[in-house]
Amino acid sequence: MLKLERVTGGYFSDPIVQNISFSVEKGEFFGILGPNGSGKTTLLKIISGILPVMEGKILIDGKEIHQYSRKKLAQKIAVLSQISPQAFSYTVKETVELGRYAHQKGVFHQWTIEDEKIVQQVMEETNTLHLQHATLQELSGGEQQRVYLAQALVQQPDILLLDEPTNHLDLAHQKNLLDLLKKQKLTVVSVFHELNLASLYCDRLLLLNNGRMQLLSSPDEVLTESQIKEVYQTEVRKQAHYDIAKPQIHIKPELDSSDESRWNIDASLLKIEKEKIVLQSPKALRTVSSGVVGSGIGWRSVFINRKVPPDYQHARPVKEMEGYLANFGFPLTQTVAMMTAVEMDDACYGFYEEEDFSVLTVVTAGIGNAIDSTKAEKPVPVEVGTINIWVFVNGKLSDEAFIQGVMTATEGKAQVLRELEIVDEETKTIATGTPTDSILIAATQSGRNFPYAGAATDIGRCIGKSVYNETKKAIEKYLQRKQKERHRF
Amino acid sequence: MSIQSFLKSKYMLAYVSTIVFLLCSIVAAISIGSVHVPVLDIVKIIGAQIFHLPIMDQVKDMYVNIVYEIRLPRVLLAGFVGASLAIAGAAFQGLLRNPLADPYILGISSGASVGAVATLFFHLSIPLLGNFTLPVFSIISAFLTIIAVLYFARMADRTLRVETIILTGVIFSSFLGAFISLLIALSGDELEAIIGWLLGSVAMRGWSYVAIIVPFFIIGTVLLWMNAKELNAMSFGEERAEHLGVDVAKRKLLILLAGSILTGAAVAVSGAISFVGLVIPHMVRRLWGPNHVHLLPLSMLAGSGFLILTDLVSRMIISPRVLPIGVITAIIGAPIFASILLKQRQRK
Numbered sequence: 001m002l003k004l005e006r007v008t009g010g011y012f013s014d015p016i017v018q019n020i021s022f023s024v025e026k027g028e029f030f031g032i033l034g035p036n037g038s039g040k041t042t043l044l045k046i047i048s049g050i051l052p053v054m055e056g057k058i059l060i061d062g063k064e065i066h067q068y069s070r071k072k073l074a075q076k077i078a079v080l081s082q083i084s085p086q087a088f089s090y091t092v093k094e095t096v097e098l099g100r101y102a103h104q105k106g107v108f109h110q111w112t113i114e115d116e117k118i119v120q121q122v123m124e125e126t127n128t129l130h131l132q133h134a135t136l137q138e139l140s141g142g143e144q145q146r147v148y149l150a151q152a153l154v155q156q157p158d159i160l161l162l163d164e165p166t167n168h169l170d171l172a173h174q175k176n177l178l179d180l181l182k183k184q185k186l187t188v189v190s191v192f193h194e195l196n197l198a199s200l201y202c203d204r205l206l207l208l209n210n211g212r213m214q215l216l217s218s219p220d221e222v223l224t225e226s227q228i229k230e231v232y233q234t235e236v237r238k239q240a241h242y243d244i245a246k247p248q249i250h251i252k253p254e255l256d257s258s259d260e261s262r263w264n265i266d267a268s269l270l271k272i273e274k275e276k277i278v279l280q281s282p283k284a285l286r287t288v289s290s291g292v293v294g295s296g297i298g299w300r301s302v303f304i305n306r307k308v309p310p311d312y313q314h315a316r317p318v319k320e321m322e323g324y325l326a327n328f329g330f331p332l333t334q335t336v337a338m339m340t341a342v343e344m345d346d347a348c349y350g351f352y353e354e355e356d357f358s359v360l361t362v363v364t365a366g367i368g369n370a371i372d373s374t375k376a377e378k379p380v381p382v383e384v385g386t387i388n389i390w391v392f393v394n395g396k397l398s399d400e401a402f403i404q405g406v407m408t409a410t411e412g413k414a415q416v417l418r419e420l421e422i423v424d425e426e427t428k429t430i431a432t433g434t435p436t437d438s439i440l441i442a443a444t445q446s447g448r449n450f451p452y453a454g455a456a457t458d459i460g461r462c463i464g465k466s467v468y469n470e471t472k473k474a475i476e477k478y479l480q481r482k483q484k485e486r487h488r489f
Numbered sequence: 490m491s492i493q494s495f496l497k498s499k500y501m502l503a504y505v506s507t508i509v510f511l512l513c514s515i516v517a518a519i520s521i522g523s524v525h526v527p528v529l530d531i532v533k534i535i536g537a538q539i540f541h542l543p544i545m546d547q548v549k550d551m552y553v554n555i556v557y558e559i560r561l562p563r564v565l566l567a568g569f570v571g572a573s574l575a576i577a578g579a580a581f582q583g584l585l586r587n588p589l590a591d592p593y594i595l596g597i598s599s600g601a602s603v604g605a606v607a608t609l610f611f612h613l614s615i616p617l618l619g620n621f622t623l624p625v626f627s628i629i630s631a632f633l634t635i636i637a638v639l640y641f642a643r644m645a646d647r648t649l650r651v652e653t654i655i656l657t658g659v660i661f662s663s664f665l666g667a668f669i670s671l672l673i674a675l676s677g678d679e680l681e682a683i684i685g686w687l688l689g690s691v692a693m694r695g696w697s698y699v700a701i702i703v704p705f706f707i708i709g710t711v712l713l714w715m716n717a718k719e720l721n722a723m724s725f726g727e728e729r730a731e732h733l734g735v736d737v738a739k740r741k742l743l744i745l746l747a748g749s750i751l752t753g754a755a756v757a758v759s760g761a762i763s764f765v766g767l768v769i770p771h772m773v774r775r776l777w778g779p780n781h782v783h784l785l786p787l788s789m790l791a792g793s794g795f796l797i798l799t800d801l802v803s804r805m806i807i808s809p810r811v812l813p814i815g816v817i818t819a820i821i822g823a824p825i826f827a828s829i830l831l832k833q834r835q836r837k
Contacts, residue, residue: 050728074734081729087586088724088779098722102734109718155733 001026001187002047002159007056009046010211015054016042017211024159029182030189031198033222034208035232040191043208044163047189048079060159074102077159078152082167083144089135092128092147093119099154118154126150126180142173149180162190166197195249199223200241207231223247265360265392265444267351272344277305277362281442285392287336288402289440292321294336297402302335303440305364305388310341338388338438342366346481348473352466354458356448357395361466364388365474370417370431372424386436387413387471391463393443393450401453405441408453408460412467413437420475503777507787511794515568518801519560523809526552526560535561562699567691567800567814568793569702570755571765573709575792577751578766579773579784580713583720584744585655588774591766592752595654595745596661600634601627601756602687603665609683610672623686624701624757631753634661635745650727686760688813691800698758705754712747713785716740720781762815764822765792771826 003023010016017039024030034040045051047058049065058065060076068076078099100115123129126146136144145165152160160181166174178201181188192198198205199219207214207222209231215222228236228249237250263282271278284299294300306324314320321337330337342364349362368385391409410433417431424431441463453460519531530549534556536542578591585594592598604626607613615622638657646653669687676683713720719740722730731737755762769792773784796814799821803812 045728048732050731070731070736071734074732077732079729079732081732084726086725087588088583088774090721090724090779094721094778094780095725098718098725098733101718101722104718107715151733 001028001061002189003057003059004047005057005059007043007046007053007058009051009054009056010039010042011051015211017046017208019056020213021056022206022213022216024187024189026158026187027185028187029201029203030187031202031205031219032189032191032208033195033198033205034214038208038231039211040208041163042211044079044161044189044191048077048161049073071102074155074157076157077161078155078157079161079163080145080149080152080165081163082165083141083148086136089137091132092134092136092139093123093132095136095147096123096128096132096150096154099151102155118156122150122153125184126153140173141168142170142176145169145173145177146180149177153184157186159187159189160184162188164191164193167193195223195228199246199248200244220245220247223249263444263446264358264394265442266358267349267360270349270360270362272347274344275307277344277347277364279303279362279390279392283444284334285442286397286402286445287440287442288406289336289442290438291336291338291440292317293325293332294334300334300336300442302330303390303442304330304335304337305344305347305362305390306337306339307344308339308341310368310385312339312341336440336442338440340364340366340386340388341368342386342478343481346474346477348470348477350466350470352462354462357393357450357459357462359394359459359462359466360390360392361463361470362390362392363467363470363474365471365478367417367422367431367434367475367478369434370422370424371433371435372427372429373432375427375429376424377426386434386438387474388438388440389413389467389471390440391442391467393441393459393463394446395443395448395450395459396445397441397443397453397459398449398451401450401459402441402443404453404460405463406439408455408464409439409441409467411455412464413471415468416471416475420472420479422475500777500783503783503787504790507790507794511568511790511797514794514797514801515564518564518567518797519556521801521805522555522560524551524555526556531556558695562694562696563691563800564797565699566694566702566758567796569699569706570691570759570762571769571796571799572789572793573702573706573751573755574762574766575769575773575788575795576710576713576785577748577755578792579770579781579788580716580720580744580748581766582770583724583779583781583784584741584748586724586726587655588771589767590655592748593662593763593766595658595749596634596638596665597631597658597749597752598756598761599662599665599669601631601753602761603634603668604628604630605686605757605760606669606672606683609679609686610676612679624698624754627757628705628750628753631749631756634665635749637661639742639745685813688760688815690811690814691759691796692804692811694758702754702758705750709747709751709754710785710789712743712750716744716747717781717785720744720785721779724779724781760813760815762796762818764818764826765796768822768826769795 007020008015008018205222206216281301284301287300347364352359365387366385422431582590608623608626642653642657722735770788773787799817803814803817
């Protein structure tokens with residue numbers, strides 16, 4: 001389809017891009033990335049024939065581009081550039097009609113029924129038909145770009161070149177435009193400024209550095225932390241997109257150094273009341289948690305363990321909990337909230353200080369319906385009797401360390417249940433927990449760096465030990481209280 | 490299909506109203522003057538002289554003379570000059586993507602003026618050309634100017650960007666303007682002739698001047714008309730036009746050439762008449778849209794009618810004295826243009 005062979009070119013005597021080779025297959029969405037001044041737009045202008053090829057060849061369907069006349073080339077390649085201000089108020093229809101120029105014949109370029117048909121069809125597809133009598137100036141940026149896309153599409157090109165088409169567009173318009181492009185099933189070569197958009201929409205990416213090819217591969221291979229750091233000279237973090245298997249790149253802003261003052265999560269932040277336990281952190285903590293509200297991975301600063309009556313039943317517990325939190329003025333987006341039927345007085349916590357890190361662990365435990373998850377067959381009716389574990393780490397955990405933290409904490413809990421011989425009433429085997437247990441690992445992400453937190457590491461052992469200790473104390477308190485209650489009746 | 494009929498009716502209205510405007514201007518300008526000629530007689534005279542119809546029975550000889558020898562050539566000259574300036578202006582504005590651009594900005598009319606003023610100053614008269622010496626020199630120097638402007642613009646910037654062309658045109662305009670001022674400062678007896686010519690006039694030029702402008706007018710107009718769609722594409726930017734399949738370098742050259750032929754010829758026969766090339770296309774664009782397929786012919790018709798009317802006003806307003814036509818176009822044109830500009834900016 002489109003093939004570049006060792007192409008060098010640029011603005012007269014000054015080759016901005018050098019020795020570029022790649023080929024684009026039919027139907028491919030091909031992205032060109034690179035920092036400012038790396039030659040992305042220049043390369044696109046060379047492909048579209050605006051700038052000369054100095055060395056090498058550009059072939060379209062096996063024929064060099066300078067062998068095509070301007071009109072013939074325009075039948076093969078259309079270009080969608082950034083929107084630019086327009087001096088005259090052409091209507092949308094007139095603007096789109098210009099796209100047929102390359103197909104019109106004769107000195108005066110007769111307009112045919114065929115031309116009209118194509119224009120109508122494309123305007124319908126691009127959702128611009130209802131705007132046809134409006135002038136370009138009356139449209140928003142996103143609508144204007146749709147009109148220019150329609151203009152490019154009525155050219156009926158085989159290849160569509162895009163020069164940062166989403167520049168100046170808001171989020172929704174960026175997405176709509178790219179979705180629309182993707183739907184056309186055209187061969188697309190696009191320059192992107194925005195790495196994450198490129199990652200989401202492109203099949204392959206070409207990374208340019210100082211006018212030369214740095215790498216040409218899939219988004220996952222091109223968008224690596226080390227690669228981006230080398231080319232863009234910027235520290236970034238790579239993460240998977242939430243819904244699809246494409247990488248996303250995040251920058252980390254340079255923080256004010258006065259903000260870096262040492263601060264720790266310790267027991268002084270903990271408020272244990274009759275109805276709830278609250279820990280409010282001065283800064284957001286990176287948190288992995290299960291819970292009613294605020295679960296998953298995120299940054300949270302308010303942690304709540306709420307006592308509810310043993311017969312708590314609610315059709316929509318999340319809504320109810322959110323109402324409860326709103327009542328106290330806790331910010332929903334920054335709060336993790338759990339619930340339990342255990343008395344808050346029985347909560348156990350301990351601050352575990354090691355040489356260069358520390359851990360605060362808080363546990364409430366009720367084992368009214370303890371279960372052995374490895375043996376139990378039918379789900380036990382959910383009663384609120386539950387083990388809630390909070391682990392706060394004063395240190396910096398990697399994603400891996402968070403996962404290992406959850407593992408070691410769970411091992412600590414299971415060990416307590418075994419030592420205390422807590423039995424699943426159904427299976428008569430040692431229980432592994434209760435059906436509604438929740439856990440939370442939160443880290444300040446400052447101080448010592450922990451790439452791992454398994455049992456082989458000091459942090460891993462500290463988490464395991466602290467969870468074991470506090471859970472054991474909490475369950476013992478729970479059992480004593482139950483015993484007292486039994487004596488009373 | 491209803492859209493098509495809408496477009497058709499819109500442009501139909503545009504053409505009909507503009508042509509009616511032009512015809513009314515022509516008839517009014519021929520009829521009104523120190524001697525009033527009845528409209529019916531005008532029709533008869535023109536019918537008889539041009540189509541050789543036997544309808545001259547009751548028309549006075551004096552009317553025939555006034556209409557055919559004095560007013561008709563004057564009106565036609567004004568019409569062709571107005572049409573040339575307006576269509577050239579429309580094309581330059583589209584090409585340069587700037588509604589404020591006009592033939593004067595490119596230095597073309599300054600170039601033509603230098604040729605004319607030099608002819609007057611040096612009392613140049615080439616035997617074969619006789620009275621045509623001035624217009625011919627004027628057209629030649631207009632050509633030379635646009636070639637020089639393009640040459641220098643290309644030296645500064647090989648892609649010949651619009652901004653560079655405008656800048657070069659402005660530089661040439663002031664440079665050539667200085668030459669004109671120099672010639673005026675040095676002139677003695679020729680002063681009145683130079684100033685009279687510079688202020689612009691279509692009076693007392695006769696049929697010979699009409700004959701000079703017509704061939705240039707036809708060549709220039711047809712050339713521009715053939716590039717109407719390209720002008721549409723280029724008014725979206727040269728790169729976009731290139732992407733749409735327009736051979737920009739070639740088309741740009743053709744349009745500049747046609748524009749300078751039209752401007753050069755107009756300036757040569759009537760002197761420097763400002764604002765027609767600026768205001769007329771601007772008003773037509775605001776009324777009927779910027780599509781050059783219609784903008785060019787409509788500007789041509791409207792510019793023609795406008796200058797005929799302006800000429801009528803210039804000879805009637807302080808009759809029997811005649812005001813220079815360039816003064817009237819500037820007096821009418823500048824405020825209209827300013828108010829359009831103001832409205833446009835305020836809306837933004």
